[in-house]
Amino acid sequence: MNASFWSFSKKKNSTARPTGTGTVVDIKLKDDVSILTPIFTLQSSSVKNCNYFLWNGRYYFVDDFVYNSNDLYEVHGTIDVLATYKSEIGNYTCYVERCADVNHYDDMVSDNVVVKSRNIININNGNVTMPGWIINHEPACLLKVICSEGTSIYYKQSKTGIQNLMKPFMPTATDVSGGGQAIENLFNDFWTSAYKPLDYILDAYMLPNLPSNNLPSDFIATQGSLQFGLMSTISAIYGANSYVAYSDYLGSANNEVTLTIPSSYYNDFRAYDDNWTSYMMYIPSIGFVNIPAEYVQNTLKLSFDYNYLSGDIVCRLIMSKDGDSIIIGNYTGNVKCPVQIGALQSNAINVLTDTASTFSSGLNAVVGGFTGNPLQVVSGASGVVENGLSAFQNYANPGAVSKGNTSGNIHDLLNHHQIVFSTISYESKAIPTIRLGRPCCKNLQLNNLSGYIKCNGASVSISGIEQEKNMINNYLNGGFYYE
Template sequence: MKVTLFSFAKKDNSTARPTMSSGTEYDCYLKDGTSVVDPVIVLDLPSKTSFTKYTYAYIQEFGRYYFVRDMTADGLLWDVSLVCDVLATYKSEIGNSNLYVLRSSYTYDGDIIDNYYPLGVTHTNNRTTADNPLVANGSNAYANVNGGCFILGIVGATGVVYSANAVYGSIHYFAFNRSNLMTLVSKLLDNNIWNGVLDSDDMSIELQKSIVDPMQFIKSCIWVPVPYSEMTGTEFTTIWAFGIQFSGITCKEVSQNPPHKLFNTTLTTPKHPLAASRGVYMNCEPFSRYQLWYPPFGLFDLDTTAMCSGTQITCQADIDLISGAGKLSVAGEGDGKYLVKTKSQVGVPIQLSQVSYDYVGTATGMIGGALGMIGSAISGNLAGAAMSGLGMIGTATDAMRPTVSSIGGNGGYSDLSGRITLLAQFYHMPEEDNAHAGRPLCQNKTLSTIPGYQKIMDGDVAINGTAGEQAAIKAYLEGGYFYE
C-alpha cells in the first residue's frame, strides 16, 4: 500500500488540501487491528530515516486525507498514527452543498445586527440643527412678537361682505399685526368712537362702558408664529363691528379653509462612523441612539429601526390659526413610518380686557382650562402671556430604549425658542476579526462560492463516509470552519 506524506501546515477546521506534487510517496502496510478512519501505518525502510518533518498524509486506497497524530520509531520501523481530516477528505461534497450560512467572512448582510462583539460605554455625540419655523423672526432666540400676527375672533362683524371661510358660527376671524391691533384697542377705548352709539343723556359713556365692556365683542385673541405677510385672506382697512365703523385699521380675513398653517423642516440624519464598513445595523440601537428636540413640542427618542437606512427625517408642524393648537408629525424615509406624532399649544392666548376670557372651544380642551394671564393690550403689553401648569403631554413613537418623555408647551413665548436639533450618540465598538469570525449573512449559499470562514446553521452534508465522519463534519460546520 502507498502513502504520501507532506510537510503541510493547516488549521484543524479547514478544508485546505496540499498539492500532491509537494508530498513524498512511501510503501507502507497497516498495523494489525487498526481502522480506516484513524489508521496506524508501518513504514519498513532499508535505512534509518527521520519522518518528524511530516505532519500530513494521504492514502489513495482509502481516499482520505489524514493528520499525523504521532510517530514512533523502532529501529528501521516507524509506526505512524493518523487521524482522518474529514473537512479535506470531503471538501468536494461540502463545497457542492447548498446550506444556510449564518456567518461568512467573504460576504455579509449589513441589515442584520451583529451582537458578536461587546458594546462599550464610550460614545461620540453629533448634532444636526435647523432653523425653527415657529420662531417667527427666523432667529434661534426667543420668538419676536412683531414677527407673528394676532388672530382675533370678533362677534357681530357686519356692514361689509366678508368671506364665508372667515366665519365660524357668529364669529369672524381676522389677522392683525401688532401695530394695527394696538390701533384697534385704542379705538375701542376712545370715547369719541361711541358717540351716537351710547346715549350720554341717561348716564355717562364711561359708566355705560363699565357695564357694556366694548372689548367683550372680541371673543378671542391668539398670537401665532405666522408672519402677517403670509396670511392669504382679503385685506381690509375698515372694519364694521357691532354697528360701528372702525377705519384706519389694516387687517386680513383668516379665510384659509381649514384655518391652519403648515411648517415643513427636513434634517439630515447623521450615521454611525462604522456603518459604511460593518453595515447599516450600526445606525440602530444599541449602537446608535437618536433624539429630536423641537420647541415647543418637546424632546423625543426616535425609533432607530425606522430610520437606520434613510438619510433624512421630515418634521411637519400644523398650527390651528383659531385656537393656536399645534400638531407635530415626524417621519423617516422609505416606509413613511411616523417617528413622532404629538400635540402642543403653540399659539399664545392674549388677554385684552379684565372680563372673563373665552379660550374658544378646542383651545380649552387642549391646554386644560383657562390660563392665568398677566399684562394687557391696554397698556401695550401684548406679549404678557404667563405660563401656568403643564400643557399637553406629547407621545412619541416608542423607541427601542426610550429614556425621556415629551412635554408640550402651554402657549408661552418662552416655549418658542431654540433651533430644531437632532441629537445622535454613536457608541464605540472594539476592533472586529472578520477573517476568523465573519459577519452575519443568513442566506442559503453553495458553500464553494463563499470561501473563507463560514458558520452553518444545519451542517448535515451527504457523504459516502462513516457515521462518525458525518457527525464530525456537522460539528465543524456548525461550530465555524474555513472553506479553503
C-alpha cells in the first residue's frame, strides 16, 4: 500500500486540505495499529521533511519520523478529522454563535471578547431647542398671601406689573397713571390704622415668564381687588396681566421635543454599548443626565410638565419602539428663585423690581452664541448667578438651583433654551474578527461560511467511528476554521 506526503502548513482546528498529489511512497503498517494514530515504515528518505499525509481516505499530521537500521523510517501519525470529514462538516447546518464571514455576522450584537478602554478618542456635541413655554428673559413674580378668603397666590407677568402691584402698600409710593389719588387715600388708611399689609405675605419668588394665553383656565384674570389680609388694592392699580390661583392648584403644560443624538465614533455594537460610548444630556434647570446607550438607536423624546405655581419641572425621557412608548427616565428640577420676606417688608418695590430687572439685563449680557459644549453652558449659567444677581444680593436669595443638580437654575433656563448632548466614545482595542469572529447567532449551513466559525450544540453525522465524531463536534463547538 502507499501514502501521499506533503509539506503543508495549517492550523490544527482547520478543515484545509493540501492540493496536488503530493509525494507518493510505499509503506508497511506495523502490527495492531489504530486508525486514529497509525504507525508504519518506509524506505524512502524523500519524505522525511514532510509533515502531513493521506492514507486510506483519511488525512493525518506527522507526529514523528523515527530512523531505524537498514535505512528504514518509522512514521507516527495523528488523524486530522476536520480535513478528513470536510464535506460532511460543510453540508451540516447548525446554530452558529460566531463567525468571521462579513456577510453573516451581526456587528450590532455586543461582543464581550473586545478589550475595553476608558481612553476618550472622540466627543461629538449637539443640541435641540427646549419646548416653547420659555419665551423671553422677563420673569414673573408670584406672591402667596393671606387674604379674607384664605390663602391666594397672585401672579404678575411684567416688571411694570410688579411695581404697580406693590406701590399701594408702601409709604414712599409715587403716583401712577390713573390712580394717584387712590394710592394716597389708601396709604392714609393704612397708617391711620397702623395696619401692615406686607405681614400677610407668606412667600415671594420669581419664575420664568409665561405667555398669558398658555396659562391654565384655573388662573383667573383679577379684575377685582387684590387682598392682603383684610386690606385690598383697587384693580386700576395693577391692571392687566395679573392672575390669581388657589394654593392647592397644580397647573401643568405638556410639551414634547424629539431628541437628535450626536453619532458615536463607532458604527457597530460599540455605538450602543456603555462600555465604549457614553451619551450625556444637559437639560436646563435639571442638569446632566446619562442616557443608556442601548436606547439611543430608538426614537427618543423628552416630555415636560411645568407647575405654574411651584416652578417644578418634571421631565420624562420616552423611548418609542415598535409603536409603543416606554418611559426610561424621570427627572425633576425647579426654576423658582425665592425672595427674602424680610427684605420685602422694608423695601418691597426695589427688591422685586430689581430682581426682575436683573434677570433681564444680566441674562442678556451673556454671550448669545451657543457652542454646544455643556461645560460652557454650565459655566455661562454660573457667571449669571455671580454677576447678574449682584445688584440685589442683600435682598434676594440667589440660590436658585434645581432639586436634583446644582447645574440647573432659572438663569440657565432663561438664557439657554437648548438641551445639549455630548456623545463620548472610548478607545477600543482591535476586534479579533479573523481569529475569533464576531457574533452571528443564526442557523446556517457551514459551507456557506468561511474563516472562523464557532457552533453551539453541533452533532455531525459521519461515516466514521464514534471517537472521530466526538472529536469533530468538540472542534465545531469550541471554534474552528472552515478553509
